[in-house]
Amino acid sequence: MSLVIIGSLAFDTIETPFGRKERIIGGSGTYCSLAASFFTQSKIVGVVGEDFPDETIEFLKGKKIDLKGLEVRPGKSFFWEGHYGEDPNKRTTIKTEPNVYEDFRPQLPPDYKKDETVFLANIDPDQQDEILTQVLQPRLIAMDTINLWINQKRDSLLKVLEKVDLYFANDEEVRLLIGEKNLIKAGKKILDRGPSFVVIKKGEHGALVLGKDFVFGVPAHPCEEVIDPTGAGDSFAGGFLGYLDKMNSFDDQSEIRRAAVYGSVLASFVIEDFGINRFNTLTMKEIQDRFDQFRKLVSF
Ligand code: AMP
Numbered sequence: 001m002s003l004v005i006i007g008s009l010a011f012d013t014i015e016t017p018f019g020r021k022e023r024i025i026g027g028s029g030t031y032c033s034l035a036a037s038f039f040t041q042s043k044i045v046g047v048v049g050e051d052f053p054d055e056t057i058e059f060l061k062g063k064k065i066d067l068k069g070l071e072v073r074p075g076k077s078f079f080w081e082g083h084y085g086e087d088p089n090k091r092t093t094i095k096t097e098p099n100v101y102e103d104f105r106p107q108l109p110p111d112y113k114k115d116e117t118v119f120l121a122n123i124d125p126d127q128q129d130e131i132l133t134q135v136l137q138p139r140l141i142a143m144d145t146i147n148l149w150i151n152q153k154r155d156s157l158l159k160v161l162e163k164v165d166l167y168f169a170n171d172e173e174v175r176l177l178i179g180e181k182n183l184i185k186a187g188k189k190i191l192d193r194g195p196s197f198v199v200i201k202k203g204e205h206g207a208l209v210l211g212k213d214f215v216f217g218v219p220a221h222p223c224e225e226v227i228d229p230t231g232a233g234d235s236f237a238g239g240f241l242g243y244l245d246k247m248n249s250f251d252d253q254s255e256i257r258r259a260a261v262y263g264s265v266l267a268s269f270v271i272e273d274f275g276i277n278r279f280n281t282l283t284m285k286e287i288q289d290r291f292d293q294f295r296k297l298v299s300f
Helices: 028-036 054-062 125-132 147-152 154-161 171-178 183-192 232-247 253-270 284-298
Strands: 002-006 010-016 019-026 041-049 066-073 078-084 091-097 117-120 140-143 166-170 197-201 207-211 214-218
Touching: 002 028, 002 125, 002 232, 019 028, 028 041, 028 054, 028 232, 028 253, 054 066, 117 125, 117 232, 125 154, 140 232, 147 154, 147 171, 166 171, 166 232, 171 183, 171 197, 183 197, 183 207, 197 232, 197 253, 207 253, 214 253, 232 253, 253 284
Parallel strands: 002 041, 002 117, 010 078, 041 066, 117 140, 140 166, 166 197
Antiparallel strands: 010 019, 078 091, 197 207, 207 214
């Protein structure tokens, strides 16, 4: 069992009320694969430039992440800059430089094509679609996206949405995509387009999981200090999908609920430090302890 993640590996410059970090390691694929690696074998499909540090490659390999699908190309790695104010749920994208992602045609290594859980993390929807033509017998396909693609490539995005089983989005993205303010109504409209589940992330207010005749609300861990919210969404997806892949269970509602709690737990850790730093020390015991705290948080 494994989780194939098609996403970005990037340099990020991030400014939050806790400081500014220049060109630290980020990327949707990086965060998701690290979070999922606590539960299952993560496999990354992506591209980096020759400037991407060897230490990061070694760090990912040290976490037993399979990098057969990672290309190294002449040129510069993906770069993104984002700023956050006092409200960690609101961020402003200052710059996006796709660089080697500009003309990336993702290729699945032959042994990634069968029996996989697939996550189309945030990249160009045309690149996400390209991958869907290559997977043979996926057990579950999930996707994520951001406002940029909803605004710039709406039709391509809607085409991908029809082909996936699970869609991760935040509240703002769902409203933008569907044009409906009420999240339950918006979520149902997404389900009508094809996915069996939609996970609507609401930052520090937790997440809603909607399925046909199924709604589950998971809180966010009550963090006192959010140092850097970057990667929370991708880590949520990594925890969620990594857990489901490990359990080999994709429609049992109890497992979906547990997966959502693991997603929320992983997101709550990553925001405690800048970039992927928290993954340097994070242990399965800490994850399990916080999972148990969630039980206490919602029990009444
Ligand atoms: P999240 O905070 O979970 O939405 O993920 C943030 C990560 O997404 C950052 O590390 C960025 O490098 C990456 N990212 C931002 N914009 C894009 C984009 N257009 N395509 C791919 N990855 C992106």
